Amino acid sequence: MPGLKEWLASPLGQYVMAREQAYFDQAVADAFGYRAIQIGFADQPFLRDNRIPWQRVVGLRPGADIIADPAQLPFAAQSLDLVLMPHTLDFTSHPHEVLREVERVLVPEGRLLLTGFNPVSLFGVRRVLTRAPSPWNGNFLSLGRLKDWLELLNFDIAGGAFLCYAPPLASDKWRDRFTFMEDAGDRWWPVASGVYALEAVKRVRGMRLIMPRWKVLAQPLIAVTRAKRPAMTPNEMLKDDIAD
Numbered sequence: 001m002p003g004l005k006e007w008l009a010s011p012l013g014q015y016v017m018a019r020e021q022a023y024f025d026q027a028v029a030d031a032f033g034y035r036a037i038q039i040g041f042a043d044q045p046f047l048r049d050n051r052i053p054w055q056r057v058v059g060l061r062p063g064a065d066i067i068a069d070p071a072q073l074p075f076a077a078q079s080l081d082l083v084l085m086p087h088t089l090d091f092t093s094h095p096h097e098v099l100r101e102v103e104r105v106l107v108p109e110g111r112l113l114l115t116g117f118n119p120v121s122l123f124g125v126r127r128v129l130t131r132a133p134s135p136w137n138g139n140f141l142s143l144g145r146l147k148d149w150l151e152l153l154n155f156d157i158a159g160g161a162f163l164c165y166a167p168p169l170a171s172d173k174w175r176d177r178f179t180f181m182e183d184a185g186d187r188w189w190p191v192a193s194g195v196y197a198l199e200a201v202k203r204v205r206g207m208r209l210i211m212p213r214w215k216v217l218a219q220p221l222i223a224v225t226r227a228k229r230p231a232m233t234p235n236e237m238l239k240d241d242i243a244d
Contacts, residue, residue: 003133004091008043011172016195017044019163020086020115023197025049027113027159033081039070039098041086052082071097075105085114089146090138096149103153108204112155115163115197116141122167123194143196155200162193 007013021044028036028050036052042063047055056065058073068074070085071094083102089095102112117123119140127136147157166179 004135005043007134008041010170012168012170015166015172016164020044020195020197021046023115023161023163024084024086024113027197027199028082028084031082031111033107033110035080036082036084037066037073037075037080038084038086039088040064040091044086046084046086050082071101073101073105077104078107078110080105081107081110083110083112085112087115087117087135087138089114089141090116090135092139095139095141099149099153103155103202106202108202110202111158112150112200112202113197114200115195116143116146118143118162118191118193118196121192121194123164126168143191143198146198150198150200154203154205156203157198158201159199161197162191162195163197164194165192166194168194 008017024046025048028047031050031052033052035054036047036050037055038047038057040057040059040061042057042059042061042065058064058066058068058070060067060069066074070088070092083106085098085102088098092098106112117127117135117138117140119127119142124140127138127140130136150157
């Protein structure tokens with residue numbers, strides 16, 4: 001996305017990345033498995049505190065370990081244990097397809113961690129009022145819509161966080177004057193944070209056992225019994241003994 005790299009290097013971009021780095025450091029620390037990927041933001045080591053041995057960054061821009069479209073990941077189905085998507089859905093033309101692809105490659109009980117810009121925030125207001133490029137021309141998906149999509153794909157929400165309460169001002173000096181908003185945000189206006197983070201777990205619903213429907217025979221079974229031999233008289237018993 002043109003301009004995104006420059007924005008990330010700006011004071012405001014560094015402010016956002018610092019808070020997201022702190023979130024990911026804590027969220028990935030207890031994630032286990034064999035394979036983990038981060039989609040996009042190759043310059044940000046969001047997996048650095050995770051202990052999964054095989055880690056790769058996937059993206060379309062230089063710097064990624066694997067060059068690939070997030071909507072067409074080059075991994076087998078159910079082959080990844082952890083997927084990080086920092087603002088991936090904000091900067092794709094097909095966010096729902098990306099989520100479906102992530103669901104495909106995650107193992108059952110695999111974890112998805114993502115961040116996104118909150119449209120119901122001061123960041124969202126600036127997006128409406130400005131004509132600047134990235135990140136203000138991103139999708140800014142609402143948290144409610146994203147939760148609905150995840151539920152349709154059989155993800156359960158396991159946690160999350162609200163980040164970046166201060167106004168999206170370019171100057172650190174001016175933004176520092178709103179430190180009180182950062183300190184009180186989780187208590188007084190959590191849904192108005194500039195960035196939200198979500199943790200979701202892929203669930204595989206159990207199959208229901210279908211029992212056979214036994215047919216009732218139209219006619220009852222006829223029991224076949226062995227005919228009983230009539231009792232022998234003493235004379236007949238004696239004849240058998242002589243014959244033997």
